[in-house]
Amino acid sequence: MNRTKILLIFLIIGLIAGGTWLDIGQYLTLEEFRARQDSLQNLVDQNLVAAVLVYFLVYVTVAALNIPGAAVMTLVAGALFGLLVGTVVVSFASTIGATLAFLLSRFLLRDYVERRFSRAAERINNGLKKEGAYYLFTLRLVPIFPFFVINMAMALTRLKTVTFAWVSQVGMLAGTVIYVNAGTQISRIESTADILSPGLLGSFILLGIFPLLAKKSLAIITMRRHRKQFKKPKRFDVNLVVIGAGAAGLVTAYIAAASKAKVVLIEKHRMGGDCLNTGCVPSKALIRSARIASYMERAESFGLRVDNPGVDFPKVMQRVRDVIKTIEPHDSVERYTKLGVDCIQGTAVIDSPYSVSVNGQTISTRSIVIATGGEPFIPPIPGLDDMAHWTSDTIWDMSELPERLLILGGGPIGCEMAQAFQRLGSTVTLVEMGPRLLIREDPEVSAAIAAQFTEDRITVLTKHTATRFEARGEQKLVYCSAAEKAGDNNIEIEFDEVLVAVGRRADTKSLGLENLGIESNPDGTVAVNEYLQATYPNIYACGDVAGPYQLTHAAAHQGWYCAMNALFGGVRKFRVDYSVLPWAIFTDPEVARVGLNEEEAMVQGIEYEITRYNIDDLDRAIADSEATGFVKVLTPPGRDKILGVSIVGPHAGDLIAEFVIAMRNGLGLKKILNTIHIYPTFSEANRFAAGEWRKAHLSERLIDIARRYHQWMRH
Ligand SMILES: Cc1cc2nc3c(=O)[nH]c(=O)nc-3n(C[C@H](O)[C@H](O)[C@H](O)COP(=O)(O)OP(=O)(O)OC[C@H]3O[C@@H](n4cnc5c(N)ncnc54)[C@H](O)[C@@H]3O)c2cc1C
Numbered sequence: 172m173n174r175t176k177i178l179l180i181f182l183i184i185g186l187i188a189g190g191t192w193l194d195i196g197q198y199l200t201l202e203e204f205r206a207r208q209d210s211l212q213n214l215v216d217q218n219l220v221a222a223v224l225v226y227f228l229v230y231v232t233v234a235a236l237n238i239p240g241a242a243v244m245t246l247v248a249g250a251l252f253g254l255l256v257g258t259v260v261v262s263f264a265s266t267i268g269a270t271l272a273f274l275l276s277r278f279l280l281r282d283y284v285e286r287r288f289s290r291a292a293e294r295i296n297n298g299l300k301k302e303g304a305y306y307l308f309t310l311r312l313v314p315i316f317p318f319f320v321i322n323m324a325m326a327l328t329r330l331k332t333v334t335f336a337w338v339s340q341v342g343m344l345a346g347t348v349i350y351v352n353a354g355t356q357i358s359r360i361e362s363t364a365d366i367l368s369p370g371l372l373g374s375f376i377l378l379g380i381f382p383l384l385a386k387k388s389l390a391i392i393t394m395r396r397h398r399k400q401f402k403k404p405k406r407f408d409v410n411l412v413v414i415g416a417g418a419a420g421l422v423t424a425y426i427a428a429a430s431k432a433k434v435v436l437i438e439k440h441r442m443g444g445d446c447l448n449t450g451c452v453p454s455k456a457l458i459r460s461a462r463i464a465s466y467m468e469r470a471e472s473f474g475l476r477v478d479n480p481g482v483d484f485p486k487v488m489q490r491v492r493d494v495i496k497t498i499e500p501h502d503s504v505e506r507y508t509k510l511g512v513d514c515i516q517g518t519a520v521i522d523s524p525y526s527v528s529v530n531g532q533t534i535s536t537r538s539i540v541i542a543t544g545g546e547p548f549i550p551p552i553p554g555l556d557d558m559a560h561w562t563s564d565t566i567w568d569m570s571e572l573p574e575r576l577l578i579l580g581g582g583p584i585g586c587e588m589a590q591a592f593q594r595l596g597s598t599v600t601l602v603e604m605g606p607r608l609l610i611r612e613d614p615e616v617s618a619a620i621a622a623q624f625t626e627d628r629i630t631v632l633t634k635h636t637a638t639r640f641e642a643r644g645e646q647k648l649v650y651c652s653a654a655e656k657a658g659d660n661n662i663e664i665e666f667d668e669v670l671v672a673v674g675r676r677a678d679t680k681s682l683g684l685e686n687l688g689i690e691s692n693p694d695g696t697v698a699v700n701e702y703l704q705a706t707y708p709n710i711y712a713c714g715d716v717a718g719p720y721q722l723t724h725a726a727a728h729q730g731w732y733c734a735m736n737a738l739f740g741g742v743r744k745f746r747v748d749y750s751v752l753p754w755a756i757f758t759d760p761e762v763a764r765v766g767l768n769e770e771e772a773m774v775q776g777i778e779y780e781i782t783r784y785n786i787d788d789l790d791r792a793i794a795d796s797e798a799t800g801f802v803k804v805l806t807p808p809g810r811d812k813i814l815g816v817s818i819v820g821p822h823a824g825d826l827i828a829e830f831v832i833a834m835r836n837g838l839g840l841k842k843i844l845n846t847i848h849i850y851p852t853f854s855e856a857n858r859f860a861a862g863e864w865r866k867a868h869l870s871e872r873l874i875d876i877a878r879r880y881h882q883w884m885r886h
Pocket residue numbers: 414415416417418419420437438439440441442443444445446447449450451452454517518519520542543544545563584678680681682713714715716720721722723724725726757
């Protein structure tokens with residue numbers, strides 16, 4: 172805990188102790204007020220503004236410090252200021268006081284609670300993300316929930332402060348009016364408990380839960396209406412129909428078949444989906460050729476002579492296709508049929524929650540898994556539609572290396588392709604509207620990749636937005652506006668071919684989801700709950716079509732949950748767990764990450780320490796002439812628990828695995844430091860990073876004792 176927090180805790184304890192000693196509570200009672208009512212009323216009559224101001228400040232303090240007495244103060248407002256002014260003053264004072272109490276509790280306690288109960292905290296936060304405002308409204312409206320408990324409990328979550336403030340103000344308004352109104356008749360009140368009759372309390376409870384009930388009931392009614400349309404069959408042809416044979420669908424079908432369920436897998440295009448045919452596999456095969464090309468360029472620095480080095484692009488692309496062919500059997504109809512999966516080639520349509528049709532055949536099924544993946548997003552830039560353009564779906568059909576390649580998008584796909592094509596011989600210009608490449612990573616990661624791109628002679632134009640495409644005879648042009656060049660909307664870039672890599676969106680077309688009323692998220696992905704159930708509890712979705720990740724291993728991970736929940740959900744349901752999910756970007760140097768990066772920690776207000784090891788110091792990296800990059804580890808201050816790791820460097824995608832295992836199993840940096848790593852390997856970088864952490868946390872006292880001990884031993 173940092174010094175500010177400790178000081179603040181002492182200050183609060185001091186205030187509470189002082190308050191108790193002075194017996195402040197005695198002034199916040201009905202009796203005390205009645206005894207002083209006339210003199211206080213005189214003061215109010217003499218100077219209403221000053222009285223309101225003083226009252227307001229006292230109320231805010233009472234509420235912010237959770238001092239008992241807010242109910243009495245609310246009555247007093249009615250007695251002194253009347254219903255209207257009293258309500259307005261109390262409404263704002265109580266909201267400001269509650270928000271201050273909320274911020275104080277959040278500052279002091281939230282990090283600790285999240286660290287200590289990370290899984291539960293994540294679950295609660297996910298629930299609150301969707302319905303936090305409703306819950307808070309209910310709690311505020313029902314006056315049986317103590318004011319300070321709500322402030323503190325909400326402070327421990329990730330509910331936004333603005334949401335907390337406005338929902339609190341609206342939610343407390345009715346109660347405030349009742350109390351202030353009662354205060355106008357204060358002489359008749361014996362105790363604050365008299366104000367709410369059981370009937371009134373009941374109405375509040377009903378009013379409080381009404382919005383939540385209304386929302387849930389509406390969802391149930393809509394669902395019933397949809398379900399009524401669809402008759403549940405008495406018997407099902409199969410246990411499970413899986414739509415889409417990419418990473419998500421294949422794993423789902425595999426698990427279902429392994430657990431002896433009757434499962435049908437429907438694929439409209441190619442088995443293996445994006446990853447095998449147009450994604451991970453071809454891109455990595457192309458990157459390999461590009462890497463060898465870059466080694467050829469550097470051959471002399473290794474003491475090698477390569478006469479006439481060159482790139483035979485059609486052969487490079489043939490190798491890419493050969494690699495796909497070699498891996499294809501892993502995902503083939505033959506293999507899956509042997510495993511016990513009934514594979515059907517065709518486009519699936521969901522007719523009802525219990526039936527799917529394909530090639531004119533209708534299959535009745537107990538559960539359905541939607542695993543239809545995603546497709547490249549084509550932005551609506553004028554002129555782009557009229558111009559031939561490449562996407563990650565089509566680029567693998569390219570037969571001639573473009574001289575000048577324009578790439579739209581500086582995310583993982585754009586960056587990987589930009590470097591690969593430049594190294595194969597194209598002159599690449601990468602246009603990115605954001606302020607830097609790889610925006611999800613820390614700025615220093617982006618900077619490291621940008622520096623390498625500069626060395627590769629790639630033109631990187633960040634903060635540039637493509638506004639129009641134009642063909643002038645043989646010439647192709649894009650116009651860009653640059654964020655930092657005010658008024659200059661006409662930066663012209665000539666190119667021969669363009670690759671659009673500005674993102675991917677869920678592919679749900681032709682599935683018939685609209686007819687079933689299956690909900691989707693604003694980004695087009697199918698809306699699923701923590702069990703990956705879509706709007707209907709027997710329809711699941713996983714992979715790119717469900718999000719939130721667009722990664723093969725995330726899709727496969729979700730596939731397991733879908734299969735288990737669809738087949739065994741009646742006995743036990745599994746909540747999908749994304750807690751330690753790593754990824755890599757296969758540029759040179761590679762980028763890999765697991766857990767939090769520095770930007771995320773800052774945004775989430777999580778305290779952290781950075782430990783860094785620079786790979787340019789690593790023996791193996793120097794021997795390989797690959798001495799670039801860093802390992803950056805985030806830990807809580809003073810502790811070796813790993814919150815997140817970013818690695819930039821050769822083999823980063825492999826190096827991160829050690830941290831993934833450590834995080835998954837709750838092992839800290841000390842355990843990595845105490846593990847023997849082979850010399851000379853890149854994996855030593857992980858251990859050296861752990862060593863850096865250790866060095867920074869050695870106790871000065873212990874070092875001093877050791878120094879004295881050795882001094883003494885020399886006598
Ligand atoms: C260029 C590129 C490089 C990538 N590199 C990596 C990487 O290095 N590492 C990584 O983890 N991820 C990478 N990805 C992402 C990865 O490919 C995807 O996250 C992954 O393929 C998602 O799998 P999925 O099963 O959800 O969808 P998909 O693989 O897209 O499979 C969905 C399948 O459903 C089929 N389908 C759709 N609608 C229907 C229908 N109505 N009926 C029947 N079938 C249907 C489609 O034809 C498709 O085959 C890359 C992606 C791209 C584009």
